Amino acid sequence: MRAAIDARSALDARRTGIGHYTGRILRHLPLADPASEYVAWHLDPKGVRRGAFTGIAPNLTEAVGRFPNRWFEPVSSRLGVPRIDRTVGRFDTLLATNFLPPATRGGGVVLVVHDLAFDVFPETAPQVDARWRRRFQGWVSRAAGVIVPSASTRNDLVERFQVDPVRVDVVPHGTEAGFRPAPAPVVDDVRRRYGIGERPYALFVGGLETRKNLEALVRAFGVVAASHDVGLVLAGGPVRWFPEAADGLDAAIAGLAPSVRPRVVRAGYVSDEEKVALLTGATALAYPSLYEGFGFPVLEAFASGLPVLTSNASSLPEVAGDAALLVDPHDEAAIAGGLRSLFDDAPLRERLAAAGRARVVAFTWEACAARTAEVLHRARAVARE
Numbered sequence: 001m002r003a004a005i006d007a008r009s010a011l012d013a014r015r016t017g018i019g020h021y022t023g024r025i026l027r028h029l030p031l032a033d034p035a036s037e038y039v040a041w042h043l044d045p046k047g048v049r050r051g052a053f054t055g056i057a058p059n060l061t062e063a064v065g066r067f068p069n070r071w072f073e074p075v076s077s078r079l080g081v082p083r084i085d086r087t088v089g090r091f092d093t094l095l096a097t098n099f100l101p102p103a104t105r106g107g108g109v110v111l112v113v114h115d116l117a118f119d120v121f122p123e124t125a126p127q128v129d130a131r132w133r134r135r136f137q138g139w140v141s142r143a144a145g146v147i148v149p150s151a152s153t154r155n156d157l158v159e160r161f162q163v164d165p166v167r168v169d170v171v172p173h174g175t176e177a178g179f180r181p182a183p184a185p186v187v188d189d190v191r192r193r194y195g196i197g198e199r200p201y202a203l204f205v206g207g208l209e210t211r212k213n214l215e216a217l218v219r220a221f222g223v224v225a226a227s228h229d230v231g232l233v234l235a236g237g238p239v240r241w242f243p244e245a246a247d248g249l250d251a252a253i254a255g256l257a258p259s260v261r262p263r264v265v266r267a268g269y270v271s272d273e274e275k276v277a278l279l280t281g282a283t284a285l286a287y288p289s290l291y292e293g294f295g296f297p298v299l300e301a302f303a304s305g306l307p308v309l310t311s312n313a314s315s316l317p318e319v320a321g322d323a324a325l326l327v328d329p330h331d332e333a334a335i336a337g338g339l340r341s342l343f344d345d346a347p348l349r350e351r352l353a354a355a356g357r358a359r360v361v362a363f364t365w366e367a368c369a370a371r372t373a374e375v376l377h378r379a380r381a382v383a384r385e
Contacts, residue, residue, distance in 0.1 A: 003376050004063070004084060004091040004106075005029070007040040009098050011049060014237065014269050016207055017296050018114055021173055022097040028174075028369035029095075030057035036373070039063050039088050041102070043072055063088040076103035077135065092380045093144070095372070100135055107383030110145040110375055115293025115315075116156040117211055124210045124242050137161060144379035147171045147372065149294035152315035169375050172319075174365035175299040182277040190277040194233065194267050201231035201265075202309075202339055203282035205275060205297040207239040208246045211290045213311075213329050215252040218264060220335035221286075225260040230343050232286070235278055237269035279304040284342040284349065287311070288329045295319050299363055302356030307349040309338045319363075323355035 009015065010023040030038045038060045040053040045068045053062050065072070065087045076082055077100075084094070084102045093108035094101055101109050118125035140146060140161050146168045148154045154168045182190075191197065202221070206212055214234065221232045238246040253264050270278065279285075285301035287310040295316050301308045308324035310316045317326055325342065327334040341348055 001033075001036040001093065001377060001380050002039070002091045003036060003093045003095060004039045004041050004088045005095045006084075006097045006102060007042040007053065011042055011052060016239065017294070018098050020296060021112070021114070024174065024176075024365050025095075025097065025369060025372060026053060026060070027056055028365040029372055030060040032366060032369035033373035033376075034059055036376075037061070039091065041065070041084055041088050043067055043069050045069065072102075077131075079103075092383070093376045095376060096139075096143075100132075100139055107144060108376075108379045109139070109143045110147060110379045111139055111143045112147045113140070113153065113157055113293075114149060115153055115291070116160055117209075117291055117293070119160050120156065120291050121211050124245065126242060143167075144382040145169065145375045147375055149173050150315035150318050152318055153293045169371070171368055171371045171375065172363055173294050173296065173299070174363050174368045175296075175303050175360055176365070179303040179305075180276075181280040181304070182273075186273075187277050187281040190274055191281060194265050196231055196233060196265055196281075199229050199231050199263070200283040200343060201233050201281070202284050202286040202342070203278055203306075204232070204234045204236070204286050205278075205300065206236045206287070206289075208234070208236055208249055209239055209242060210245045210248070213288050213290045214249050216329065216332050216335060217286055217288055218249065218252040218256065220288075220332045220339060221264065222256045222260050223332075223336040224339045224343065225263055226257065228340070228343055230283075231263045231265060233265045233267055233278060233282070235267040235270045235275060275300075276304075279306055282306055284309060284339075286335075286339060287316075288327060288335050288338075289313070289316065290329050292316055292319075298324065299360055302360035305353045305357055307342055307352035308356060309335070309342055321355075321359050323352060323359040325352060 009019040012019045041063045043065045045066050050064055080103050084104045096111045118128040140163050151170050154170055157163050158165045285306050285308045287297050289311050291314045298308055298319050310320055310324050311329040312326040313329055325338050327338045
């Protein structure tokens with residue numbers, strides 16, 4: 001089998017969860033399926049990213065389009081050209097890592113649908129217009145395969161887009177094995193640079209989107225911080241498609257008591273190294289999101305030995321199992337109560353941390369890659385029928 005992979009999101013300078021997924025699947029999929037040939041396709045009009053995926057695996061090569069990024073998607077989605085086939089050549093299957101594939105004449109397309117946030121919270125996805133929805137409906141109806149990261153997302157897809165559930169494979173994401181905590185001097189340096197200080201803090205990691213429920217988290221933190229000398233660190237920047245979401249967050253922070261307000265740290269987008277340091281230094285992860293297709297930060301916290309507070313909504317109970325403190329994300333008092341418990345109750349923190357470390361071993365990129373390879377091989381057979 002010769003399979004193309006849309007690698008564009010892996011090269012985003014500020015990768016979100018989709019870019020993180022794509023980067024990991026590029027590293028693990030060729031190794032999981034050594035008898036096949038994989039081609040990482042991306043755009044590089046200035047010729048500065050050639051070789052970005054060289055050396056990962058002997059059966060992974062690279063195909064680079066010289067089309068400018070700013071016009072490739074608008075033009076190709078409307079006109080159907082330029083096609084990925086022009087750069088990649090013949091392929092049996094195409095893994096569309098970011099919902100929709102680039103323009104192609106080939107068959108065997110497998111879509112990766114990370115979540116249905118654009119349909120559940122359409123007001124937060126202004127980039128998704130009627131034409132995009134028509135394309136999405138068309139592709140989920142005719143694709144040779146569809147991958148989702150959770151049963152929750154599969155249920156959403158089946159219910160909202162009338163997709164036959166038999167055609168949808170649940171392939172959970174993974175996490176990196178062997179997490180190494182950051183050394184104490186690195187943690188101290190990050191605390192100092194971001195003005196966190198020595199106080200205990202809860203950490204949020206993710207894009208600043210409305211569905212992440214950050215305004216409620218900030219208000220709940222304000223209740224706890226009125227009687228506790230604790231902090232809240234928000235690691236993540238505004239998303240490109242809805243930067244206005246940060247305005248509500250700013251307003252929520254401004255509404256806190258003057259003595260509490262400085263204890264909410266907006267760290268912005270952080271590097272992987274800084275994220276590890278923040279996870280190492282935190283007391284707990286606070287992730288009361290309203291909706292997730294999977295929830296990478298929960299696994300990252302588990303791998304870090306960090307107790308987790310998260311939502312009892314969408315895919316999060318499925319990912320967290322009994323290893324996290326689950327709360328109703330619509331109940332700010334419940335969020336505040338959960339935060340208070342994690343700050344005050346050391347045995348609870350220890351129990352959750354141990355449960356998280358035990359649970360995370362079930363989520364590996366090797367397993368994700370092996371199951372993805374199975375779907376691609378099946379899609380190849382479907383395309384040949």
